[in-house]
Amino acid sequence: MSATAAAQASAGPAPPRRRKRFWSLAVVGAVLLTGISMLQDHFLYFPDKAPLTEMVAGGLRAWPGPDDFRGLVAEPQGQVRATAMVFHGNAGHAGHRDYYANALNRLGIRVILAEYPGYGPRDGALGERSFVADAEQAIALARRQFGEPLLLIGESLGAGVAAAAAARQREHVAGLLLITPWDKLSHLASHHYPWLPSGLLLRDRYDTSANLAGFGKPVMVAVAERDTIVPARFGRALYDTLGEPRRLTVIDGAGHNDWAGHVDAGWWREALAFLLPAQR
Numbered sequence: 580m581s582a583t584a585a586a587q588a589s590a591g592p593a594p595p596r597r598r599k600r601f602w603s604l605a606v607v608g609a610v611l612l613t614g615i616s617m618l619q620d621h622f623l624y625f626p627d628k629a630p631l632t633e634m635v636a637g638g639l640r641a642w643p644g645p646d647d648f649r650g651l652v653a654e655p656q657g658q659v660r661a662t663a664m665v666f667h668g669n670a671g672h673a674g675h676r677d678y679y680a681n682a683l684n685r686l687g688i689r690v691i692l693a694e695y696p697g698y699g700p701r702d703g704a705l706g707e708r709s710f711v712a713d714a715e716q717a718i719a720l721a722r723r724q725f726g727e728p729l730l731l732i733g734e735s736l737g738a739g740v741a742a743a744a745a746a747r748q749r750e751h752v753a754g755l756l757l758i759t760p761w762d763k764l765s766h767l768a769s770h771h772y773p774w775l776p777s778g779l780l781l782r783d784r785y786d787t788s789a790n791l792a793g794f795g796k797p798v799m800v801a802v803a804e805r806d807t808i809v810p811a812r813f814g815r816a817l818y819d820t821l822g823e824p825r826r827l828t829v830i831d832g833a834g835h836n837d838w839a840g841h842v843d844a845g846w847w848r849e850a851l852a853f854l855l856p857a858q859r
Contacts, residue, residue: 624705625670626698634674649717650693653680660687663730666737672699678839682847693717707783714744728753730854735759739785746790754797754854759809759835762788762817788820797824797854808835826853
């Protein structure tokens with residue numbers, strides 16, 4: 580027997596106290612990581628609950644109706660050029676996003692402010708799977724009711740939802756406008772929580788770069804110059820992975836939550852000209 584083998588044999592198995600301490604630490608670590616993963620929803624989703632009566636105002640009406648509510652719709656006066664379905668950010672509810680209707684109705688665009696399960700008056704589970712499946716159903720319903728062309732607009736979290744739904748319904752989507760988006764949620768999470776193994780803990784992935792691989796329809800990426808919540812570099816990283824046709828625009832002086840006040844009717848006209856080239 581070699582000296583090393585003799586030393587290992589004489590040492591014997593690890594003392595019970597040491598083994599117990601190891602397993603205790605392992606269990607604590609596993610419970611901690613599981614708990615952090617379960618808290619994902621509290622970090623990522625901030626739904627506001629509200630009765631429908633509080634959301635239907637200022638030209639917004641329940642869509643498709645009060646009994647089967649999926650969002651709010653605002654109709655333009657005169658001829659309708661297209662329908663835009665908006666998927667909002669992670670806080671509040673669809674009724675807080677009337678600025679889309681105010682801007683786009685004037686340009687002949689019907690606007691549907693889609694509502695997520697668990698937000699506003701809606702029941703349902705929070706999470707990527709729930710949101711994307713619901714978005715696909717909303718797209719199908721809008722096509723049956725209004726026809727085409729149909730644009731999708733996603734803001735922040737909604738950019739991830741819109742991109743995933745558009746990828747699955749690409750033949751029915753004319754174009755995609757992504758405002759303050761990220762490329763992969765894990766990259767953004769690592770930016771905000773560098774001390775956590777975010778890639779292992781996140782249950783929802785929102786991998787927009789992967790979802791839009793080979794999309795082949797116009798995609799416009801709009802980043803806010805002074806965004807500290809989803810810094811512009813994550814939107815630029817997404818843009819770099821996209822195929823043509825694509826466009827990148829930087830909203831000068833804007834932050835994550837005030838970008839709408841930094842764009843005007845000309846900005847929206849240029850966006851529509853790119854996303855709906857056949858209607859220029």
